[in-house]
Amino acid sequence: MSKCDRKNLKRGILHELLKVQKKFQDQHFPLENIEISSLASAIASEAMEIWSMTGKWWYKQKYDLDKIKEESIDIFHFLLGLWLKLGMNEKEVVKLYRDKMNVNIERQNQRRD
Numbered sequence: 001m002s003k004c005d006r007k008n009l010k011r012g013i014l015h016e017l018l019k020v021q022k023k024f025q026d027q028h029f030p031l032e033n034i035e036i037s038s039l040a041s042a043i044a045s046e047a048m049e050i051w052s053m054t055g056k057w058w059y060k061q062k063y064d065l066d067k068i069k070e071e072s073i074d075i076f077h078f079l080l081g082l083w084l085k086l087g088m089n090e091k092e093v094v095k096l097y098r099d100k101m102n103v104n105i106e107r108q109n110q111r112r113d
Helices: 013-028 036-054 065-085 090-112
Strands: none
16 A cells, blocks of 8 residues: 555645534524534544444454444544644644554555565
8 A cells, every 4th residue: 555645635624624613603502612622522432332332252243333433423524523622723733643544554654575
């Protein structure tokens, strides 16, 4: 797999989503009143909801994909809030993602060698 570079990650939509989230937070749940641990707990709780719908590995089950999608958007909602709480903007999120993806790619390439 090749490196994750700027050509692979276009900017724009994340900036808009962060703006929408900031407006929502300002109106309903100001970030200065929310602890980082509360956002982390919300993310973990939503992930546990997905796990509880899919975590029975010992038998075949049919997943409610619409519900799983809904819960994944809840996770994304809280991630946007966390990034705003941390003072991150689109540029920083994309840069850190790209940097971490390159680490992950390198790890996988080393496993194959």
